[in-house]
Amino acid sequence: MSIFFTLLRRELSSFFFSLTGYVIVAAVTLLTGLSFVVLVQTLQTDPSPMPVTEMFYLSFYFWLILLLVSPVITMRLFALEKASGTFETLMTTAVGDLQVVLAKFTAAVVFYLIAWLPLLACLFIIQHYARQNGALDPGTLYGMYLGIFLTGCLFLSLGGFASALTRNQMTAATISFAGGVGLFSLAYLARNATDAGGWQAQVLACFNLFDQMHDFARGVVDTRAVIFYASTTFLFLFLTLRVVESRRWK
Amino acid sequence: MIEVFNLTKRYAGRTAVDDISFTVARGEIVGLLGPNGAGKSTTMRVLSGFMPATSGTVRVAGFDVFHDSEETRRRIGYMPENNPLHPEMRVREYLKFRARLKGLGWKKSRARVTTVMEQCGLAEVGRRVIGQLSKGYKQRVGLADALVHDPELIILDEPTIGLDPQQIRSVRALIKSLAGRHTVLISTHILPEVEMMCGRVLIMFDGRVLASDTPENLQRRMAGGSQVIAEIAAPLEALRAAWENLPAVAQFDVAPGEGEFFRCALTPRDGHDLRPQIFNLVQTNGWSLRELTRSRHSLEDIYMQVTKPTTEEVE
Numbered sequence: 001m002s003i004f005f006t007l008l009r010r011e012l013s014s015f016f017f018s019l020t021g022y023v024i025v026a027a028v029t030l031l032t033g034l035s036f037v038v039l040v041q042t043l044q045t046d047p048s049p050m051p052v053t054e055m056f057y058l059s060f061y062f063w064l065i066l067l068l069v070s071p072v073i074t075m076r077l078f079a080l081e082k083a084s085g086t087f088e089t090l091m092t093t094a095v096g097d098l099q100v101v102l103a104k105f106t107a108a109v110v111f112y113l114i115a116w117l118p119l120l121a122c123l124f125i126i127q128h129y130a131r132q133n134g135a136l137d138p139g140t141l142y143g144m145y146l147g148i149f150l151t152g153c154l155f156l157s158l159g160g161f162a163s164a165l166t167r168n169q170m171t172a173a174t175i176s177f178a179g180g181v182g183l184f185s186l187a188y189l190a191r192n193a194t195d196a197g198g199w200q201a202q203v204l205a206c207f208n209l210f211d212q213m214h215d216f217a218r219g220v221v222d223t224r225a226v227i228f229y230a231s232t233t234f235l236f237l238f239l240t241l242r243v244v245e246s247r248r249w250k
Numbered sequence: 251m252i253e254v255f256n257l258t259k260r261y262a263g264r265t266a267v268d269d270i271s272f273t274v275a276r277g278e279i280v281g282l283l284g285p286n287g288a289g290k291s292t293t294m295r296v297l298s299g300f301m302p303a304t305s306g307t308v309r310v311a312g313f314d315v316f317h318d319s320e321e322t323r324r325r326i327g328y329m330p331e332n333n334p335l336h337p338e339m340r341v342r343e344y345l346k347f348r349a350r351l352k353g354l355g356w357k358k359s360r361a362r363v364t365t366v367m368e369q370c371g372l373a374e375v376g377r378r379v380i381g382q383l384s385k386g387y388k389q390r391v392g393l394a395d396a397l398v399h400d401p402e403l404i405i406l407d408e409p410t411i412g413l414d415p416q417q418i419r420s421v422r423a424l425i426k427s428l429a430g431r432h433t434v435l436i437s438t439h440i441l442p443e444v445e446m447m448c449g450r451v452l453i454m455f456d457g458r459v460l461a462s463d464t465p466e467n468l469q470r471r472m473a474g475g476s477q478v479i480a481e482i483a484a485p486l487e488a489l490r491a492a493w494e495n496l497p498a499v500a501q502f503d504v505a506p507g508e509g510e511f512f513r514c515a516l517t518p519r520d521g522h523d524l525r526p527q528i529f530n531l532v533q534t535n536g537w538s539l540r541e542l543t544r545s546r547h548s549l550e551d552i553y554m555q556v557t558k559p560t561t562e563e564v565e
Contacts, residue, residue, distance in 0.1 A: 002355075003350065003353065006347060006350040006351060007351070014336075014338065017338040017339075084334050085330060085331075085332055085334030086334045086335070086336060088330045088334065089328070089330060089348075089395070090351070091300055092298045092299055092300050092323055092326070092330075093323060093348070093351040093352045093353075094320055094324050094351065094353040096320070247300070247301050248301065248302050248316075
């Protein structure tokens, strides 16, 4: 266990030692800031009964952040170590493959959540000036962050998998971006699909990320969505583990 | 300490290591010598547990490197080729991180890091960022990393590559100081290095081990065929007759040298040392002798000789 925390600490600190880490935080802050400005402007002209979190979600910035930022966070996880050769020194110590995969994934998730913190400040500012308790209640806030966390896990595990496949960071980022866009397109299809019925439609409905996230942003936690995100995340983590192990049977 | 039996490693159709077997005893310093692409690094990667063998068994300290991977990895300090490090970390921080990864407790890792930093002459750069260190210091950081968990076996892949002569000397001295306490396996393609550091040499070429012996024995084995060069001023016919009458001379070649001197290249029979006989011969005949040398085969010759036939086969 202590090896896991040693690895986690090193992975996290490497985000802050690299310029990329700060660029990511700056980019997320910029995008949340932009959405904040848009939100305030709309509220000025026509007041809305929606919770602030839901309004934020309905601006497209959320998906933009997710699609653009998760590949950048995850691209270096394995690819950089493979390219520099430190992967070899890492895997010849007493660490296990699973420990490495989990530590890298956890570090990416923690960093991702840190990057989302400025949003919290924006939400509180709005609530402060709206002077309405309904604008931001703890339930919707938790729901929103749970949604951010779960979608993040899915996209980051996908990115981690992409990074394990290659030793080139740009390739890793491209693969995970393509994967993200693929998921996004599926979600789009799922939302606009007519109720055709049948198992295909049901499977497709699981990929309806938009409505799922919309529910989270309203403070509605749907178990189906939670299970969907958790299982897809596990799938990608499992695949990553297999890729890391693959050097043993290649 | 190391037992390798019929190790073969194939990468996508190419055989990097072809059915090699060797053993290394505890406390030995063994050099793996061979040109680039001979399979040295692959052998070391299999030994270190980074990748498995295609076939064959490899044991370190009695544990199988594949089946008891973790047990063996705890006992090995491995420095890969090109010594990869995390450039953004500080020396002390990096070594502590590595010590923790190798399963040392918090207190133990602190103590060990201090010890190896002194051992490797890193005490004064502990707070420097690795990326800004000179190559020699980086190499020492890599060595300190390999030593930090006090492993029984230390595997160093080309530890002196890219260093200046001064740095090479200090790294060599450091490696030599590990003899006895640790078992060391070094790969290199620099010959004097093995002569200086290693108790035993394994010559690898094209995925196979071609020779395994002490550097001295290898030299002795070759000395049997070593020529004696003598430059003598004497009548040509008398010289030729003298060599023909000497039973210890297997072959001779006389070529005119400067002035009245002739340059004679003599190959002895059965490893005889011809020099005293030549001296006596010159003295009794009243000739003058200008040079008398036995060409001593360096490891370089042995290396060239051992690897040569195969090179031609390949071509």
